Amino acid sequence: MFEEQLSIVMAGHVDHGKSTVIGRLLAETNALPEGKLEQVRTMCRRNARPFEYAFLLDALKDEQSQGITIDAARCFFRTAQRRYILIDAPGHIEFLKNMLTGASRAEAALLVIDAKEGIRENTKRHGYMLSMLGLRQIAVVVNKMDLVNYDQTVYAQIRRDFSAFLERLQIRPVSFIPVSGMQGVNIATRSTQETPWYQGPSVLEQIDLFQRREFPQAQPFRLPVQDIYKFTAQGDDRRIVTGTIETGTIATGDQVIFQPSGKRSRVKSIEYFHGPAKTSASAGEAPGFTLDTQIYIKPGEWMVRADQPPLQVGTRLRVNLFWMGHDPLVRGKSYKLKLGAVRLPVQLVEVLSIVDAAEQGTATSKQQVDRHDIAEVILETPKPVAFDLVSDIEQTGRLVIVDHYEIAGAGIILANVPTTDSTLATHVCAREIAWKPSAISMAERAKSYGHGAKFVVCASREGAPGERFARALERELCHRHFKAYYLGMDNVAQGLDADLGEHEEPQNEQIRRLGELARIMTDSGQIFITSLADIDDYDIRTLRLLNTPQEIVVIHVGDNPLLNDPPALAVTEGADIAPGLTAVCDYLRQQKVLVDFEI
Amino acid sequence: MQTLDRLEAHSVHILRESYREFKSLVMLWSIGKDSTVLLWLARKAFFGHVPFPLMHVDTHFKVPEMITYRDKLARDWHLDMIVGENSAAIAAKQTFPDGKLTRVECCKALKSEALKNSLSGAWPRKRMDHTVGELRPEAKPEPFTGVIVGVRADEEGSRSKERYFSARDRQHEWDVGDQPPELWKQYKTDFAPGTHVRVHPLLDWTELNIWEYIEREQIPIISLYFDRGEGRRYRSLGCYPCTSPVNSTATNVPEIIRELQSGRFANIAERSGREQDKEDGGGLETLRRGGYM
Structure with a gap:
């Protein structure tokens, strides 16, 4: 009862006649709703224009006035074999992002070339894009053969040239079809009259020959953790890890590892609403999982099987990137990375080369990536990110970059670049070299204040136990005549971070600014206290680095499931915090931060 | 995977993505088959729960059964x-059925304007009070910035150009020519303050897919879609003055599926019974740019 459905994208240079070919296909397969054809004919009559099949798709007023497809329009038709979604991707360079959108939804592509004009810039660019998107099933439609009198030599020349180009992208087209969209030649059936020299399939026959792209079951299991739900309504007490499985299969009882945190558990159940109970799930499905142990993870981790190869983990990635942002990709600016369910800030470290898509050569090295460039770059994240190389697993080796709320770049990961260096460490080094020390040395200040400087971070789970403890600590230290100051993140948000509402990935920037602030506060010789909820080891490492050369004291208040690095001190979050305060004062005294002159 | 399983998984992914990314989220529910399937998909995505409110815009010209x-x-x-x-x-009788407005103007007033002002919380709204099982005026209508809508690409030309995540500016306007890219399950989920987002989880579904899924899942659907002995049924539900039933003797879901697959509707547009689409060259497109769903 349920038929198969396949998505196909139409790509090619502007004006090479994609829409006309599609209009023909729809008419030939009787896919046009009765009212539709008449509606377009009426519109043409009203505007005194000859009817064209292309108008069927260019259903929007904008498009008809410009005569080009500005977006990826979808239309539906069926053959005796199955149903199709045909995505009409625009050929104009301004609309490459729309073409990319269309092509990423497709399982096969028809790349249209005008026989008279031949291979043009966007013919090649689209070929390159399709290869980058991982679309390997391509048929080339040589259109407007009527304009070259169905000359076989024209067809053969295009076929030779374009095959050579695609060969370099590791693409071998399944066919080259000579057609005339205008005259309907080789669209539905093969025309022996116009092209007796052509033995291959018609466009419609080719479409039925395309293979369905199956979900990669044989690859290692990869689940980007999209969210963790605990809905309590109607007495539901399940804690469910969700996401759409990218590759592989999993079953109840399987041991799993979360990356990059490294936490382990076992699949207790596979959850699916209103359907038969499941004991296994595989690529393409979007079920939920409950686990044997209550582990604490955040969305953006990957769930993998313990008996299969894990993802790579690193902070520097070598990426082949296509840029479509209005502003260029530049160094020293923070962007947002999206990779599976990962959301992290990302920076450009280096442009290795700019690839000219049209010529496929390597252009001169510049240090930014401009609109419509394809570049090989090194990107850096402030925290380790888990990913696959595109050569290992295509689906999980892909990323996009967001600039000013828009997806501006799309890339495939070529390599994990090992490094001990980071942009942040380089920055701190440079900062410390340039830092002009005060005329009063730290030792003089400590003597005058009766204590040294420290940055005290009280870490806790969401909620207020960390803040409560930190505030009490400030009071306790003041009682003892120490120069202590507590700063809560809420206050920072109102002032120093007020502009971060507009920021792509504010959390990391908040940490960075706090670290810089701590550097200044500790330089003043004070004990600078703050409280942070739900931070991870990398946040602490960032603060430690930024606070250099002064020291940081990390205190765990209650349970901190995200933190694995040992703290200086751990205190409970109970009602009586006095023992905890004493413990911290004792610790600081041992560290010679506090010289107890009350005695 | 079967087509319906693929469609379901993809829609579920989009619903979860919007729930993860948007704080003040609402789903529009027109009572029709599409948005009821969407509601069902939300229950799939959230394991029986619907963790955000649903909004229905009542024009007071809906068939009472709805x-x-x-x-x-x-x-x-x-x-x-x-x-x-x-x-x-409605109180001033400024509507098409009252003879004061054209069909398109009436749609704009009773649907687009009502929706815009209900989403922003500017106009009073009612909310289901489950303790008494009735609608009660909402004390403090909060604004919504993420709106989940059950439009499908095969319905009509302008809808076929939509993204899964589609930005609207402060005036709820849609810039068709400059839409963000969507690839590899990565969508535009970052928005400048003041903009609002429409999420379209059903974009890839066809009318036939919808009915096949209703049949497979046994989703309770309003009986107006079936012939109840008069040889007529609704194919698309709207306000009764502007929506006419089609001639059909399909009395249940399998019969509707058969009718769509092979029968007389295979070549007739689904919205052919919706009169407002026909008023000018691009009736629905004009409406959609102004915020119509």
Whole structure:
């Protein structure tokens, strides 16, 4: 009862006649709703224009006035074999992002070339894009053969040239079809009259020959953790890890590892609403999982099987990137990375080369990536990110970059670049070299204040136990005549971070600014206290680095499931915090931060 | 995977993505088959729960059965349901059925304007109070910035150009020519303050897919879609003055599927019974740019 459905994208240079070919296909397969054809004919009559099949798709007023497809329009038709979604991707360079959108939804592509004009810039660019998107099933439609009198030599020349180009992208087209969209030649059936020299399939026959792209079951299991739900309504007490499985299969009882945190558990159940109970799930499905142990993870981790190869983990990635942002990709600016369910800030470290898509050569090295460039770059994240190389697993080796709320770049990961260096460490080094020390040395200040400087971070789970403890600590230290100051993140948000509402990935920037602030506060010789909820080891490492050369004291208040690095001190979050305060004062005294002159 | 499984998984992914990314989220529920399938998909995505409110815009010209069905489902499925309307226009009889407006103008007033002002919280709204099982005025209508809508690409030309995540500016306007790219399950989920987002989880579904899924999942659907002995049924539900039933003797879901697959509707547009689409060259497109769903 349920038929198969396949998505196909139409790509090619502007004006090479994609829409006309599609209009023909729809008419030939009787896919046009009765009212539709008449509606377009009426519109043409009203505007005194000859009817064209292309108008069927260019259903929007904008498009008809410009005569080009500005977006990826979808239309539906069926053959005796199955149903199709045909995505009409625009050929104009301004609309490459729309073409990319269309092509990423497709399982096969028809790349249209005008026989008279031949291979043009966007013919090649689209070929390159399709290869980058991982679309390997391509048929080339040589259109407007009527304009070259169905000359076989024209067809053969295009076929030779374009095959050579695609060969370099590791693409071998399944066919080259000579057609005339205008005259309907080789669209539905093969025309022996116009092209007796052509033995291959018609466009419609080719479409039925395309293979369905199956979900990669044989690859290692990869689940980007999209969210963790605990809905309590109607007495539901399940804690469910969700996401759409990218590759592989999993079953109840399987041991799993979360990356990059490294936490382990076992699949207790596979959850699916209103359907038969499941004991296994595989690529393409979007079920939920409950686990044997209550582990604490955040969305953006990957769930993998313990008996299969894990993802790579690193902070520097070598990426082949296509840029479509209005502003260029530049160094020293923070962007947002999206990779599976990962959301992290990302920076450009280096442009290795700019690839000219049209010529496929390597252009001169510049240090930014401009609109419509394809570049090989090194990107850096402030925290380790888990990913696959595109050569290992295509689906999980892909990323996009967001600039000013828009997806501006799309890339495939070529390599994990090992490094001990980071942009942040380089920055701190440079900062410390340039830092002009005060005329009063730290030792003089400590003597005058009766204590040294420290940055005290009280870490806790969401909620207020960390803040409560930190505030009490400030009071306790003041009682003892120490120069202590507590700063809560809420206050920072109102002032120093007020502009971060507009920021792509504010959390990391908040940490960075706090670290810089701590550097200044500790330089003043004070004990600078703050409280942070739900931070991870990398946040602490960032603060430690930024606070250099002064020291940081990390205190765990209650349970901190995200933190694995040992703290200086751990205190409970109970009602009586006095023992905890004493413990911290004792610790600081041992560290010679506090010289107890009350005695 | 079967087509329906693929479609379901993809829609579920989009619903979860919007729930993860948007704080003030609402789902529009027109009571029709598409948005009821969407509601069902939300229950799939969130394992039986619907963790955001649903909004219905009541034009007061809906077939009365639709309201009865709506309230029953809201109670049965514990739905957090909000109802908005253009009470001023209805009270002043500034509508097409009252002879004061054209069909398109009436749609704009009773649907687009009502929706815009209900979403922003500017106009009074009602909310289902499950303790008494009735609609009660909402004390403080909060604004919504993420709106989940059940439009499908095969319905009509302008809808075929939509993204899964589609930005609207402060005036709820849609810039068709400059839409963000979507690839590899990565969508535009970052938005400047003041903009609002429409999420379209059903974009890839066809009318036939919808009915096949209703059949497979046994989703309770309003009986107006079936012939009840008069040789007529509704194919698309709207306000009764502007929506006419089609001639059909399909009395259940399998018969509708057969009718769509092979029968007489295979070549007739689904919205052919919706009169407002025909008023000017691009009736629905004009409406959509101004915020119509």
